[in-house]
Amino acid sequence: MATALFYLFGAGALFSAANVVFRRQAVPAAIWLVTCFFFLAGEFLLLGFPFLAAIQIMVYVGAIMVLFLFVIMLLDLQAHQPIQSQFRHSIGGALALVLVALAFVAASGGQALEAENQPAAPEISALVEALFTRYLLPFEVTSVVLVAAIVGALTLGRSPGGSDHPAKS
Amino acid sequence: MPLEAYLAVAAVLFVIGLTMVASRRNLVYVLMGLELILNAANLNLVAFNRFHPESHVDGQMTALFVIILAAAEAAIALAIVLNAYSHFETIRPDDIDTMKD
Numbered sequence: 001m002a003t004a005l006f007y008l009f010g011a012g013a014l015f016s017a018a019n020v021v022f023r024r025q026a027v028p029a030a031i032w033l034v035t036c037f038f039f040l041a042g043e044f045l046l047l048g049f050p051f052l053a054a055i056q057i058m059v060y061v062g063a064i065m066v067l068f069l070f071v072i073m074l075l076d077l078q079a080h081q082p083i084q085s086q087f088r089h090s091i092g093g094a095l096a097l098v099l100v101a102l103a104f105v106a107a108s109g110g111q112a113l114e115a116e117n118q119p120a121a122p123e124i125s126a127l128v129e130a131l132f133t134r135y136l137l138p139f140e141v142t143s144v145v146l147v148a149a150i151v152g153a154l155t156l157g158r159s160p161g162g163s164d165h166p167a168k169s
Numbered sequence: 170m171p172l173e174a175y176l177a178v179a180a181v182l183f184v185i186g187l188t189m190v191a192s193r194r195n196l197v198y199v200l201m202g203l204e205l206i207l208n209a210a211n212l213n214l215v216a217f218n219r220f221h222p223e224s225h226v227d228g229q230m231t232a233l234f235v236i237i238l239a240a241a242e243a244a245i246a247l248a249i250v251l252n253a254y255s256h257f258e259t260i261r262p263d264d265i266d267t268m269k270d
Binding site for chain 1: 175182185192197205219229230233236239242244245247250251252
């Protein structure tokens with residue numbers, strides 16, 4: 001079971017990543033990248049890190065890729081070739097979604113997944129404990145980095161004149 | 170699955186990401202390639218963490234910080250891309266050559 005899921009997630013991740021490279025249009029490429037991140041979250045789940053898998057989906061898919069899509073649409077890269085929504089694409093997307101959902105349910109379903117020769121993965125409580133003891137300084141520095149990133153993005157997003165209107169682009 | 174299997178997946182992902190960065194089609198593609206490279210590194214970290222229990226939670230923690238830094242990097246870099254587009258009217262890296270001689 002675990003082996004089959006590994007091959008499913010791995011092949012899915014590599015196939016999606018290859019599709020990112022070969023897509024001419026930016027929006028489909030970004031969507032394929034989202035698929036790739038989903039499959040990678042599946043790999044994390046398979047390795048026994050459900051917390052990291054959740055963070056991967058929330059931060060990468062929920063925040064970073066949405067940002068990418070926003071920027072791609074703001075840039076208007078394909079002004080001359082509108083994105084054509086084709087029915088077979090939606091079939092493929094729905095199929096992939098169902099497959100990933102099934103795999104996630106299967107992966108979270110039981111302990112049968114744990115291979116015999118693998119040691120048990122650390123618990124989330126161990127992770128949290130380490131985060132607030134050994135990793136306290138990096139954890140606090142992270143907040144500074146995030147504030148710096150927010151301020152930087154806001155500064156870059158403003159128009160050069162310093163007015164409150166966002167930059168025209 | 171053995172550790173090598175995860176490492177192989179991560180290596181192929183890394184090469185795909187590197188291809189995207191090196192092909193330099195446009196700045197957004199380059200950034201997407203960077204995200205792929207970071208994810209490949211994350212997969213390596215997590216896999217090594219899993220197969221070496223004496224590392225406790227180190228790999229997982231590092232992967233967590235990588236994700237946070239990737240979010241910050243994406244926000245800043247995409248703001249720069251937007252600015253570059255409004256300034257140069259293009260986001261092809263080869264066409265943005267003001268800093269070159």
